[in-house]
Amino acid sequence: MKRIFLLLLGLLLLSGCQPQKHDSQTFAMDTIMQFTAYGPKGQQALAHASARVQELDQLFSVTRSTSEIYAVNHAQGEPVALSEDTARLLAQSLELCSQTGGALDITAYPAVRAWGFTTGDYQVPSADELLALAAQIDYTQVELTENQVRLPEGMELDFGAVAKGYTGEVLAQELRELGVESAILTLGGNVQTIGSRPGGDPWRIGVQDPEGDGYLMVLSLVDQAAVTSGGYQRFFDADGERYWHIMDPASAAPARSGLTSVTIVGDSGTQCDGLSTALFVMGLEEGTQFWRDHRELEFEAIFVTEAGAIYHTAGLTDRFFLAEGYEDREVTVLE
Numbered sequence: 193m194k195r196i197f198l199l200l201l202g203l204l205l206l207s208g209c210q211p212q213k214h215d216s217q218t219f220a221m222d223t224i225m226q227f228t229a230y231g232p233k234g235q236q237a238l239a240h241a242s243a244r245v246q247e248l249d250q251l252f253s254v255t256r257s258t259s260e261i262y263a264v265n266h267a268q269g270e271p272v273a274l275s276e277d278t279a280r281l282l283a284q285s286l287e288l289c290s291q292t293g294g295a296l297d298i299t300a301y302p303a304v305r306a307w308g309f310t311t312g313d314y315q316v317p318s319a320d321e322l323l324a325l326a327a328q329i330d331y332t333q334v335e336l337t338e339n340q341v342r343l344p345e346g347m348e349l350d351f352g353a354v355a356k357g358y359t360g361e362v363l364a365q366e367l368r369e370l371g372v373e374s375a376i377l378t379l380g381g382n383v384q385t386i387g388s389r390p391g392g393d394p395w396r397i398g399v400q401d402p403e404g405d406g407y408l409m410v411l412s413l414v415d416q417a418a419v420t421s422g423g424y425q426r427f428f429d430a431d432g433e434r435y436w437h438i439m440d441p442a443s444a445a446p447a448r449s450g451l452t453s454v455t456i457v458g459d460s461g462t463q464c465d466g467l468s469t470a471l472f473v474m475g476l477e478e479g480t481q482f483w484r485d486h487r488e489l490e491f492e493a494i495f496v497t498e499a500g501a502i503y504h505t506a507g508l509t510d511r512f513f514l515a516e517g518y519e520d521r522e523v524t525v526l527e
Contacts, residue, residue: 211374213230213234215228216238218245221249221356222380223380225379226378227375228375229375229386233371240367240370245363248358252351264343265343265348269343269345272342279338284462284463288462288463288470291489292470295469296441299329299349299350299441300444301348302347303325304352307446314428315430353465357464359379361417361461364384364386364417372386373387374386374390375387381421383413385397397411398410402422402423402453408514408521411455411508417464418464419456420456422453424452424453425437441473447473453496454469455493456471458490467491476503480495500522501521501524502522503524503526504525506525
């Protein structure tokens with residue numbers, strides 16, 4: 193009897209050492225978001241996260257008539273006061289636009305709309321229409337002064353390339369402040385981690401095969417974000433051609449860079465989000481050079497080409513492996 197009691201006691205103590213798992217799911221920013229947090233503060237923290245996501249979605253939506261971005265886009269050249277979140281994200285976005293030489297441009301919304309990606313009414317604009325649209329895209333014309341912004345008449349903002357990254361970053365910071373030490377937040381193609389898995393192992397993140405339904409590779413993450421942008425996420429076919437939602441600001445047309453996806457890993461979810469789009473637009477050669485020239489940004493990258501080849505920066509060498517069934521893929525380490 194004593195042995196059984198001690199065994200049961202040991203099992204109870206062991207189970208008590210396992211932190212409680214909490215899950216939640218919400219829909220915002222046109223995607224399903226799934227959150228998992230561990231520990232006694234997890235349930236309260238996830239309730240906060242779900243409410244905070246809806247708050248940010250309300251601020252950043254380009255289509256909701258009650259959002260701040262909608263107000264900015266319909267101000268007809270007049271200045272608009274911004275909340276702290278919108279002003280902060282706009283400032284960070286404009287900095288990313290500048291750092292990438294306009295490969296990321298948050299004023300490309302008229303082009304996204306013209307191709308039908310906001311309504312589902314897909315079409316291929318004429319050459320003249322594309323020229324006119326490209327002339328409207330110029331982030332340098334955005335006038336931001338503290339918490340107030342003014343756009344030239346006809347210009348429109350779109351946080352689609354940065355909003356989920358910013359949201360994940362904000363949630364991670366606020367969940368840490370609520371006492372969460374282990375969590376994973378999935379926001380569409382964005383993943384934000386807090387700490388490591390219970391027990392100390394890294395989080396394992398699957399990166400989708402751009403040409404299929406399975407995972408092409410797996411990444412190990414601890415307290416970082418990973419964001420993937422790819423042409424496979426939103427697209428339509430017309431006249432034998434495939435057109436995706438990632439716009440090249442220079443042409444106001446879907447970016448044709450020879451890549452099918454780009455994954456960025458780093459500490460800042462906002463930066464990872466914006467750079468995943470920008471480096472997709474740049475292509476392999478220019479994107480690799482950008483990484484080499486901007487080591488101060490402290491990010492790593494994975495490029496998948498249309499030929500199926502994989503290139504990853506050196507900092508991911510010990511944190512990257514191909515998924516089962518893809519072991520024969522060509523992989524090149526970028527130095």
